[in-house]
Amino acid sequence: MNKIFTPLFLVILYFAPLCSAFAQSGRIPVSTDKGIVTSSHKLASQAGAKILSNGGNAIDASIATAFALAVTLPSAGNIGGGGFLVYRGEDGTETTFNFREKAPLAATETMYLGDDGKIKDNANHDGLLAVGVPGTVAGLYQAHQKLGRLDWKQLLKTALKLAKYGYPVSEDMQWFFEWVQAHKEEYPSTASIFLKEDGSLYKNGEILVQKDLFKTLKRIQKKGPDGFYKGKTAQLLADFMANNGGIITEEDLTKYEAEEMQPVKGTYRGYDIIGMPPPSSGGVAVVEMLNILEGFNMTEFGQNSATSLHLMTEAMRRAFSDRAMYLGDSNFNPNMPLKELTSKKYAEKLRQSISIDAASESDSANFNKAHLKYESKETTHISVVDKDGNAVSLTYTLEQSYGSKYIVEGAGFLLNNEMGDFNPIPGYTNSQGLIGTDPNLIAPEKRMLSSMSPVIVAKDGKTVLAIGSPGGRTIINTVLQVILNTIDYHLDIAKAIESPRIHHQWLPDITYFEEWGFSPDTKRIYQEMGHEINTRSSQGRAMGIYIDPETGMRYGAADSRSYSGGAVAEMED
Structure with missing residues (x-):
């Protein structure tokens, strides 16, 4: 199966959606009066759209898309990680599902520290001690049992085909193949999947088959969560841990449960904001920032003007x-x-501390007992709206790109390295962004704090926007800016997503600008206000759907920052 050969079902999967309004190009969104799916891989979006065409609802389509991403987007799509799902039904039902990973039972508050009190060997990010107990399978199943329409087994069919028959690898995967080749002695189980039998590299367009992942997905299809958290898969995972220095056991897996939660809610200029509660920090932070900005005329200041950027930064x-x-x-x-934190009164207090033309200062002095940890950008997001108007915003992750980079031997899936999202050094915060406050210290079965920010926006009882993004701590600010671009600057969903972005996270006290899209004069005025600037190549890969409240038309857009992303509309009857 290493030849440049595309199975017939892949040909059909690629081109059948062209019968509908499927193709997206740059700043032109996909439009439809039916259902639509956006994700970081077009094959996964097509899998979700197919479920919509077969009578599934938004929950069904998001699950099918997520399992397909676990095959086609190994850098972030996952069954070995976790995440969050926000749901808003056409009938006004609003709920969320928390399937963030948990710390293993054997985890301790200082498990990564050496005798000198510092992190030893980057162990909270590298190695199997960095792996949290996966939550994705449990969370997707819980959402399906509560709100799904089609049979569970049907939702995994496309993912199973993609694993069994393979899919064409893309150019953006080449660096990982090269990395695996260079580290094949340290990661033999990973090399057995992502290198050819002779140890050579897959080339762009060649077909990657994942037989072990197929078997694992088949067990999940037949038995639901019991096909992952018990039996063969659980044993393979626990044995791999025990044989390679990890601490996750079969007991950890058996005890894992996802959690349905009430959403965090706020308002912004007459729109309802529905977000994820902790351990996601995204819902709280987005509502808090919107509350602050509601007191300024952002439309008058103009999109990405120096003043607007200054106020967003504050x-x-x-x-x-x-x-x-x-x-x-x-x-x-x-x-x-x-x-x-999400009240208008508190936002007014914070707003009074903001000067319209001068930067404040981020000071870690008040956090002497505090450490902001590193969060990687390798997360992925799915937005779905079905023909009835039910909406899903789902973000899940492995943490760093390809997570821990460890494949569970015999099971075929990558493990996360989410334990790095805990504060690893109790009581230590510095100006470079290390944080050690109590709420996010390590404890057995505790879920680590996350920046994932799946959000749904509604107005007058109708959903108007489903949005989310990968990007570590930048996720929160990416989602904020897409919402502002839509509400304050009246951009269509594609332009709102494609617009350039900034990021500030309190510490370090630096604003990161995407290296394109901002004029030199804007940057100069912004710096004269007292802000320090750095640049990055890109920020986030937002996936969004906008519903016109008057016509009911849906407009979907996949961020062009995503190499293989795609927005796919449900096929016509």
Whole structure:
């Protein structure tokens, strides 16, 4: 199967959707009066759209898309990771599903520290001690049992075909193949999947078959979560851990449960904002920033003007400071001040501390007992709206690109390295962005804080926007800017997503600009206000759907920053 050969079912999967309004090009969104799916891989989006065409709802389509991404987007799509799903039904039902990974039972608060009190060998990011107990399978199944329409087995059919018969690898995967080849002695189980039998590299367009992943997905298809958290798959995972220095056991897997939660809610200029509660920090932070910015005439200041960027930065600074101080797993932090953080009164207090033309200063002095940890950008997002108007915003992740880079031997899936999202050094925060506040310290069965920010926006009882993005801590600010671009600057969903972005996270006190799209004069004025600037090549890969409240037409867009992303509309009857 290493030849440049495309199985017939892949040909059909690629081209059948062309019968409908499927193709997206740059700043032109896909439009339809039926259902639509956007994700970071067009084959996965097509899998979801096929489910919609077969009578499935938004939940069904998001699950089919997610399992397909676990095959076609190994850098972030996953069954070995976790995430969050926000749902808003056409009938006004609003709920969320928390399937963030948990710390293993054997985890301890100082498990990554050496005798000198510092992190030893980057162990919170590298190696099997960095792996949290996966949550994706449990979360997707819980959402299906509560809100799905089609039979569970039907939702995995395309993912199974993609694993069994393969799919064409893309150019953006080449660096990982080269990395695996260079580290094949340290990662033999990974090399057995992502290198050819003779140890050579897959080339762009060649077909990657994943037989072990197929078997694992088949067990999940037949038995649901029991096909992952019990039996053969659980044994393979636990044995791999025990044989290679990890601490996740079959007991950890058996005890894992996803959690349905009430969403975090706010308003912005008459729109309802529905987000994910902790351990996601995204819902709280997005609502807090929008509350602050609601007191300024952002439309008058203009999109990406120096003043608008300054005000956004000041809102980001304050929300990220609060994120570090207060947020963590709600099951371990029952007294988090969520109502205050998302209140208009608190936003007014914060707004009064903002000068219209001068930057404030991020100060870590008040966080002497505090450490912001590293979060990688390798997450992925799915937005789905079905023909009835039900909407899903789903973000899930392995953490770093390709997670821990360890494949479970015999099971074929990559493991996350999410334990790095805990604060690893209790009581230590510095100006470079290390944070060690109590709410996000490591504890057995605790879920690590996340920046994932799946959001749904509604107005007058109708959903108008489903949005989310990968990007580590930049996720929150990417989602914020797409919402502002849609509401304040009246851009269509494709232009709202394609627009250039900035990121500020309190510490370090630097604003990162995408290297394109901002004029030199804007940057100069912004710097004269007292802000320090750095640049990055890109920020996030947003996936969004907008519903016109008057016509009901749906417009979907996959960020062109995503190499293989695609927005796919449900096929015509």
